[in-house]
Amino acid sequence: MKPIQILIADDHTMVREGVRKLIEIQADMEMVGEAADGVEVLTLVRSLKPDLLVLDINMPKMSGFEVIGLALESAPELAIVILSMYETEGYAHKVFQAGAKGYVLKAAPSHHLLTAIRSVQRGEYYLSPKMRSSVMTSYLGGCRQEEPARGGYEELSERERQVFQLLVQGNSTAEIAEILFISSKTVEKHRANIIKKIGISQPVQMVKYAIRIGVLDPETWCG
Numbered sequence: 001m002k003p004i005q006i007l008i009a010d011d012h013t014m015v016r017e018g019v020r021k022l023i024e025i026q027a028d029m030e031m032v033g034e035a036a037d038g039v040e041v042l043t044l045v046r047s048l049k050p051d052l053l054v055l056d057i058n059m060p061k062m063s064g065f066e067v068i069g070l071a072l073e074s075a076p077e078l079a080i081v082i083l084s085m086y087e088t089e090g091y092a093h094k095v096f097q098a099g100a101k102g103y104v105l106k107a108a109p110s111h112h113l114l115t116a117i118r119s120v121q122r123g124e125y126y127l128s129p130k131m132r133s134s135v136m137t138s139y140l141g142g143c144r145q146e147e148p149a150r151g152g153y154e155e156l157s158e159r160e161r162q163v164f165q166l167l168v169q170g171n172s173t174a175e176i177a178e179i180l181f182i183s184s185k186t187v188e189k190h191r192a193n194i195i196k197k198i199g200i201s202q203p204v205q206m207v208k209y210a211i212r213i214g215v216l217d218p219e220t221w222c223g
Helices: 013-024 038-048 064-074 089-098 110-121 129-143 151-155 158-168 173-180 184-198 203-212 218-222
Strands: 004-009 029-035 052-055 079-084 102-105
Touching: 004 013, 004 038, 004 110, 013 029, 013 110, 029 038, 038 052, 038 064, 052 064, 052 110, 064 079, 064 089, 079 089, 079 110, 089 102, 089 203, 102 110, 102 129, 151 184, 158 173, 158 184, 158 203, 173 184
Parallel strands: 004 029, 004 052, 052 079, 079 102
Antiparallel strands: none
């Protein structure tokens, strides 16, 4: 199987070196280039045509937020994982809206980045575990006082509800397939139906929705 072709973009040389060394020892990954600023990222995306971009938010010449949109315009199939120091919900929400599929904290263990790369390359979303906890904790202030609006959740079939529960708990497609004894293709079909019925596709918003309607207990899950 062809290794995942990866471009790393960060203005700190030490960060790029660390990611490069990590990727070089992975049999299923290959580092194809490095960029130190936003303009260089776009140039390399067009010339190298990588499968996946690991991108910092704070970049010289052009921010990571701008890079996401422009990179996807020239390479719609490009998978993007954000490697960030920011543990705030706003940043995660903004990059997912822009088109990134993964958000990993720089302070996280290195295997989190590897998991994110593999998950995103499979077409899944990935949110750093610490960020999942942060997102839910920040949301607790008001969600339990609101009248639950179950909306499209009531339209889900029993199997779709099982898949939804596992999704918001942070399980990947492969993990859900194994838990429910179904194929990954079937899981993806259920995921598509869930998104259509509840009208939410972004992982952060899906978690918020699950908390609001009482399907996900943040205190139990975060613990």
